[in-house]
Amino acid sequence: MVVVLDTGLLPVGERIEAAQDLLADNEIPSINRLGSVAGQLWHRFTVWDLGEGVHATQVVGTGLSVLRGDKQLRVAAPERVGLGVQLTGSGTFSHCGADQVIEVGELSLTDGTSVSDYSSSGIGGSKVLIFDYDQLALPIETVRSAATRLKSSPLYGLVSAHIAALGEEGDIEPGPARIMVKSATTQLVRALITTAAADPRQRGDLHDTLYPRIAAYVEQHLGDPGLNPEQIARAHNISVRHLYNVWSARGIPLSQWIIGARLEGARADLARQGRTVPIAVVARRWGFTNPAHFSRRFRDAYGISPRDWQQSH
Known part of the structure; x- marks a missing residue:
């Protein structure tokens, strides 16, 4: 603006x-x-x-x-x-x-x-x-x-x-x-x-407006570890099959997009907050309940560990 x-x-x-x-x-x-x-x-x-x-x-x-x-x-x-x-x-x-x-x-x-x-x-x-x-x-x-x-x-x-x-x-x-x-x-x-x-x-x-409503719902619930297709479909009174059909417009599988969005959110937080917040806290904030799983996903996505990324910022 x-x-x-x-x-x-x-x-x-x-x-x-x-x-x-x-x-x-x-x-x-x-x-x-x-x-x-x-x-x-x-x-x-x-x-x-x-x-x-x-x-x-x-x-x-x-x-x-x-x-x-x-x-x-x-x-x-x-x-x-x-x-x-x-x-x-x-x-x-x-x-x-x-x-x-x-x-x-x-x-x-x-x-x-x-x-x-x-x-x-x-x-x-x-x-x-x-x-x-x-x-x-x-x-x-x-x-x-x-x-x-x-x-x-x-x-x-x-x-x-x-x-x-x-x-x-x-x-x-x-x-x-x-x-x-x-x-x-x-x-x-x-x-x-x-x-x-x-x-x-x-x-x-x-x-x-079903697609933008689904996209907004997913983005607002990225921190919920229980976020899954069944929950999303139930919130919008549609079947999981219909959910997948609607989401196909994005060109990337729903589960893959959720993981990517969570990792991007965590990476931004780690860069912005530096070492003031523990990595495990940031991981939980973005829906990762297992720190080891989060670290593995993070390294696979960005070629660097969360700790090294955090320390570099």
């Missing part, structure tokens, strides 16, 4: 005007108020363009209020959908007739053609994915219906984690990789909305 404004680098007297101008130029019409905490006043805005019709905006700072009432809708009511995740702090959100308190990790869904009111106090941050409606190909009524029922979707936790992680590893140059990230993100958000709204499209959306 690209930092487009950090008001902490500006003179105090210029910070509110700079932030107001940025919000007015880049987002839909709204009444924006910025708050301070214990005499502090600062906000950092970052943006990531995922491709035509989809971008992410992240705001971290000392409080923010965004109100879109009838007057702002009359100025402009673009057919956009915003899906935000609270990164730190907490916020309040009123939309589609419901009032919510948004805690860390929780989602809020906004239909840009309806009134809404979001505010946060204290130091906090949130990230919002903004889609043109034609990217999601969903009726406005479906989005409005889902807005108050997001937690009923089985994809809630997965989508929350996905949005929070977007852009954190750096920008992706335009090309096939960015196109795939945009496609996967759009499919996941569409599936979240249709399942929350109990829309008839949900069956097809769940099918289309």
